[in-house]
Amino acid sequence: MKNNHGHIFFMGMNKIQFATLIAIVFHSIGLIGILFFNRGLFIKASAINMILMLCLIFFTQNKINKSFLLFFVFTFLLGIILEIIGTKTGYLFGSYSYGNVLGPTIANVPIIIGVNWFIVIFCCGTAIQFFMNALLKRFAGAPINSFIKKLSLIVDAATMALIFDWLMEPVAIQLDYWKWNENGSIPIYNYVCWFIISACFLWIFQRLDFNKDNKFAVNLLMIQTMFFLILRTFI
Numbered sequence: 001m002k003n004n005h006g007h008i009f010f011m012g013m014n015k016i017q018f019a020t021l022i023a024i025v026f027h028s029i030g031l032i033g034i035l036f037f038n039r040g041l042f043i044k045a046s047a048i049n050m051i052l053m054l055c056l057i058f059f060t061q062n063k064i065n066k067s068f069l070l071f072f073v074f075t076f077l078l079g080i081i082l083e084i085i086g087t088k089t090g091y092l093f094g095s096y097s098y099g100n101v102l103g104p105t106i107a108n109v110p111i112i113i114g115v116n117w118f119i120v121i122f123c124c125g126t127a128i129q130f131f132m133n134a135l136l137k138r139f140a141g142a143p144i145n146s147f148i149k150k151l152s153l154i155v156d157a158a159t160m161a162l163i164f165d166w167l168m169e170p171v172a173i174q175l176d177y178w179k180w181n182e183n184g185s186i187p188i189y190n191y192v193c194w195f196i197i198s199a200c201f202l203w204i205f206q207r208l209d210f211n212k213d214n215k216f217a218v219n220l221l222m223i224q225t226m227f228f229l230i231l232r233t234f235i
Contacts (some may be wrong), residue, residue, distance in 0.1 A: 014217050015059065015060055016060055016099055016216050019056040019216045020219045020220075020223075023056060023219065026049055027049070027227045028225070030045065030049060033045075034231065034235070035234055043176065044101050046112075046175070046177070047102050047112040050112050050115050050116060052116065053220060054077075055106050057216065057217060060215075061129050061211065062211045062214070063210075063211050065210055067208040067209050068208075068210035068211070070208065071118075071205060074124040074204060075114070075122075076115060077114065078117075078201075079113060079114045079116070079117030079118065080106060080111065081115050084106065084109050086193075087108060088107070093187075094180065095180065095181040096178050096179065096180050099177055099179065100177045101176050102175065102177060109213055117201070119220070120164060121157075121161060121201045121202060121205065122205070122217055123218070123224075124157040124160040124161045124164065124202070125153065125157045125202050125206070126214050126217040126218060127160065127218045128153050128160060128215055129154075129157075130214045130218050134190055150206050153202065157198070160221075161194065161198040162191055162194050162195045162201075165190075165191065166191065167228050167229060167232060168228045169190075170232055171228050171232050173186075174231075
């Protein structure tokens, strides 16, 4: 059923709360399964979990328009292309290769990685936009240059994406999502590329005209951050 504001209710929850609950439940199940039960089985469910999170983003996104769909398709496809270049040449991110736990691949790159690029960039961009809106509301009288706001969104969100990748990298290696060749260490070059590419995606993010007030995306970023932080601590 719906209220006057169009929010879908399930047992008294609006759709943001409902989607957040689903995300918490599924990440908790994955966390418990990896730490205490059949690690291999739950790792192979990672792609399914990412697809579910993508569906929840679409479910909670207000007014899905052509610009939003364009951003999704652009980030998804270019993310896969960049990963293919990276794994084939080592020119991007460094010398690395993917394991076989993330599902179907294109040129040895899991298709789901394109979804991951979209989720990370969209969630980081939306989170920074959310915090910026809160600050602007608090300091409503302070004049802030439009260029500075746009630059801050790109740089801050790219930094957030970089921190998320730093948090995720050791866990992804342990779960056989991918591995670093040569001596197996994560190169600094990987993080440089992550920041630059994320900033480019976020430049498109702030240029395109679609609704960026998705509170579920902010919640999802926090849930995934806690998920990888706990795994990084205990595996």
